[in-house]
Amino acid sequence: MKALIIGASGQIGGTLAALCVRRRIEVYGTSRKGQGFLYLDLADPVSIKDAFEKSTPDLVLLCSAMTHVDNCERDPELARKVNAAGPALVAEECRRAGSKLVYFSTEYVFDGTSGPYGEGDPVNPVSVYGRTKLEGERAALGLKGALAVRTTVVYSHNPASKNFIMQLISNHRSKAAMRVPSDQFSNPTYAADLAAAVLDLAEKDASGIYNVVGPDWLSRYDFALKACAAFGFDPAFLEPKLTAELGQAALRPLKAGLKTEKLARKLGRGLPPADDSLRKIAGIIKQYE
Numbered sequence: 001m002k003a004l005i006i007g008a009s010g011q012i013g014g015t016l017a018a019l020c021v022r023r024r025i026e027v028y029g030t031s032r033k034g035q036g037f038l039y040l041d042l043a044d045p046v047s048i049k050d051a052f053e054k055s056t057p058d059l060v061l062l063c064s065a066m067t068h069v070d071n072c073e074r075d076p077e078l079a080r081k082v083n084a085a086g087p088a089l090v091a092e093e094c095r096r097a098g099s100k101l102v103y104f105s106t107e108y109v110f111d112g113t114s115g116p117y118g119e120g121d122p123v124n125p126v127s128v129y130g131r132t133k134l135e136g137e138r139a140a141l142g143l144k145g146a147l148a149v150r151t152t153v154v155y156s157h158n159p160a161s162k163n164f165i166m167q168l169i170s171n172h173r174s175k176a177a178m179r180v181p182s183d184q185f186s187n188p189t190y191a192a193d194l195a196a197a198v199l200d201l202a203e204k205d206a207s208g209i210y211n212v213v214g215p216d217w218l219s220r221y222d223f224a225l226k227a228c229a230a231f232g233f234d235p236a237f238l239e240p241k242l243t244a245e246l247g248q249a250a251l252r253p254l255k256a257g258l259k260t261e262k263l264a265r266k267l268g269r270g271l272p273p274a275d276d277s278l279r280k281i282a283g284i285i286k287q288y289e
């Protein structure tokens with residue numbers, strides 16, 4: 001099998017690429033920069049076509065997006081181009097090539113008034129990021145057999161990534177205070193566990209929407225405390241704040257998070273608890289100190 005990972009330079013795409021190699025799946029990765037990648041810009045239709053011609057994929061994992069939620073709010077036109085129009089072009093290329101499409105979606109399709117949410121719950125995004133990702137999800141699902149994976153608060157030990165756990169480690173190291181929302185509830189998701197579940201779903205030819213998130217439903221502040229306990233950090237640098245106090249450009253879904261019964265039925269398992277992955281990350285931190 002040949003896989004094309006669109007956005008292999010990112011946190012989830014990079015984790016998937018490493019797992020594909022371990023599973024002996026031939027893999028091509030894309031980025032707009034950097035060596036060893038096929039060039040692909042979701043805002044540039046010709047580059048999408050070229051990447052498909054060069055890779056002739058059986059499986060396409062669409063991880064690329066404009067992921068900075070506040071930048072999407074500031075530049076909705078670019079966000080729509082990258083997050084909505086881009087996936088529609090990718091779906092069209094998949095249709096032509098006969099490739100299976102896996103699209104990475106988000107809990108931000110919900111307004112966060114009554115989470116955690118099941119796959120069938122009514123959507124109501126409250127930000128440009130959420131609205132454009134939902135448009136992208138719908139474009140992807142317009143392709144027969146496509147799989148849309150909704151996930152959230154993805155973390156890993158990856159020095160190239162600015163994920164929540166890397167920000168926490170960096171602030172702790174530099175002794176900088178870290179303002180953490182105490183009123184955003186969600187399910188932190190370890191990138192390696194997400195990648196394994198997504199490849200398993202693809203291998204089972206799952207289609208439609210699947211929530212793929214960790215089992216812990218907690219506030220961002222409580223997650224930060226959990227991480228500090230696992231890493232042996234004094235949590236004094238954490239400052240709990242209400243989201244409204246953070247002055248962010250985009251609204252956030254507050255009581256969000258996702259339910260995973262459908263995933264458990266399909267795979268016969270859910271994702272492991274955050275304590276397991278935080279323990280693994282604690283081991284990596286110790287190695288480097």
Ligand SMILES: NC(=O)c1ccc[n+]([C@@H]2O[C@H](COP(=O)([O-])OP(=O)(O)OC[C@H]3O[C@@H](n4cnc5c(N)ncnc54)[C@H](OP(=O)(O)O)[C@@H]3O)[C@@H](O)[C@H]2O)c1
Pocket residue numbers: 006007008009010011012013030031032033040041042043062063064065066067082104105106107133150151152153154155161
């Ligand atoms: N991380 C989370 O907590 C989370 C939660 C829910 C959903 N998701 C979804 O999961 C996917 C992957 O997230 P991630 O955490 O891996 O994100 P990330 O680390 O921010 O990576 C984003 C990727 O998108 C690529 N990209 C950005 N703009 C692009 C463009 N115009 N054309 C082509 N590629 C572009 C980047 O590649 P280059 O800059 O190298 O081109 C990079 O590979 C996204 O679709 C995101 O919406 C993530």
